[in-house]
Amino acid sequence: MSILNTLHRAGTLLRANLIGKLDPARAITFSLTRSKEENATESDSSAVKTPKVARIPIISVETSIKYMNSDAYKQTYGDDPVWKIYRRNFKGQIPPRKTRKTCIRYGQISTGSPCPICRDEYLVLDHRNVKLLEQFINKHNGSVLSYSKTNICQRRHKQLLVALTKAKDYGTITFDLPIRQYDYSEWNPSNN
Incomplete structure (x- = not known):
């Protein structure tokens, strides 16, 4: 089963035009160690898959x-x-x-x-x-x-x-509304 995984991964790399960067021995070794790790984690049912990424801490x-x-x-x-x-x-x-x-x-x-x-x-x-x-x-x-x-x-x-x-x-930030003064005498019809 691991040979099929190796061939599949090598084919994927070839299709991605990475043939110049592909080292067959390295790809097979990487693939075999990767499949062993996957099988080990699948057999251990109590292990929960968590990504090993450095997370940013949550600050209060x-x-x-x-x-x-x-x-x-x-x-x-x-x-x-x-x-x-x-x-x-x-x-x-x-x-x-x-x-x-x-x-x-x-x-x-x-x-x-x-x-x-x-x-x-x-x-x-x-x-x-x-x-x-x-x-x-x-x-x-x-x-x-x-x-x-x-x-x-x-x-x-x-x-x-x-x-x-x-x-x-x-109400933790207060803000002022602008106050404008208008001259209503121009629009007041009683003065005309």
Whole structure:
């Protein structure tokens, strides 16, 4: 049975135009050791197949808030927002219109230069983490900064919008509505 697996894998490699990179002895040895491992795990019914991938640890919001007030955060970012010093790698001279969809796939960072939120595991977007959320709000008009300016990935931008909406609903972030003064004398028909 293992010979059939070996031939199947060798044929797959040949069909993928990897014939220059194919070393038959190495392919057969790899295939045989792989089939032995598969048979060993199949025979052990109590073993659960879990991927051996280094996962990003899940940090609580309370830990993130403590980190935002710590000396380590001040030493890393200073008084600037977290997105200020970030520069995204891209091909060519013109940056793409949209940022990438996500930086983390299957619990693992999948890009060479992840966005400012994904690269620092202690930055958690939550409605209670006010100090982080305020960095993504325009100081002049109170609107949310665009992802093209902050360079955060699309997934984190959606999480940011949800966290900001929750923060406004819960009242952790206050926002002012602009008050405008109008001169109604121009439209008042009683003066004519």
